[in-house]
């Protein structure tokens with residue numbers, strides 16, 4: 051079968067790899083119908099050292115179950131399924147608390163002999179705990195929005211929950227990538243009154259406004275902090291979604307949080323320490339977030355996608371075949387594309 055393999059910074063190839071196959075009785079073999087490139091796939095694309103063996107890529111996919119192991123009960127051959135970006139058993143102490151990223155038997159696609167999602171097929175471990183059956187056909191018009199449930203929509207929702215978004219609150223979203231845009235959707239869905247997006251790419255800002263952003267701040271650094279404070283009566287926002295992970299964006303997020311407010315971090319931190327710890331302390335700012343328990347959120351968000359109440363699939367502005375994956379990485383890395391969907 052063909053799959054995406056990264057060999058180093060800027061070096062993504064489509065290669066023939068061994069066919070995906072069942073290995074454990076808890077596995078499902080899924081033939082991929084849709085996949086996506088994630089902003090987090092761009093970290094190795096920028097920095098990975100050359101590796102001739104390469105690394106299998108992709109953790110956002112929808113597909114049709116082809117076969118299941120002897121212990122799998124909740125999915126069967128022929129089911130169309132969506133998978134969260136991590137696999138999990140659904141039964142351990144952390145899964146039962148809704149914290150699937152900490153699953154005792156969970157893991158990541160593309161590691162430990164597990165296939166990546168940007169390929170023709172994938173072995174999904176812990177199929178019962180991981181996969182969710184979709185009540186639509188494989189080429190349903192909702193496919194782009196359903197595909198965002200694998201990661202970006204659940205991650206934006208997680209940022210909003212960690213930032214304690216609620217009715218009447220003022221919200222600021224730092225980052226205008228796919229996750230930030232989904233954060234806007236999540237904030238509106240949870241009843242936020244004012245949603246300020248910090249970003250400067252015109253196409254992304256336009257989409258953010260359609261998703262419910264009420265104000266746009268194009269400045270950066272101290273100027274951005276000042277502008278958000280102006281917009282919020284000098285106090286800052288109740289809830290701030292940090293969807294980037296850089297030191298500067300984290301500093302901005304903490305600078306625009308109202309005393310007693312909360313920051314929800316979902317951008318993977320690129321630094322060891324959190325800046326501005328002292329003012330955050332004296333302002334009683336809650337700092338939360340982490341990898342989203344997307345498996346828990348699929349069930350919560352799926353009805354809204356099926357009813358058309360939210361349309362996160364609009365973050366996809368480019369669609370291609372598996373042969374176009376390398377150019378998709380390039381386009382996203384150069385900010386030419388917000389997010390790329392792959393059709394099989």
Ligand SMILES: [Zn+2]
Nearest residue numbers: 139142145153
């Ligand atoms: Zn678990």
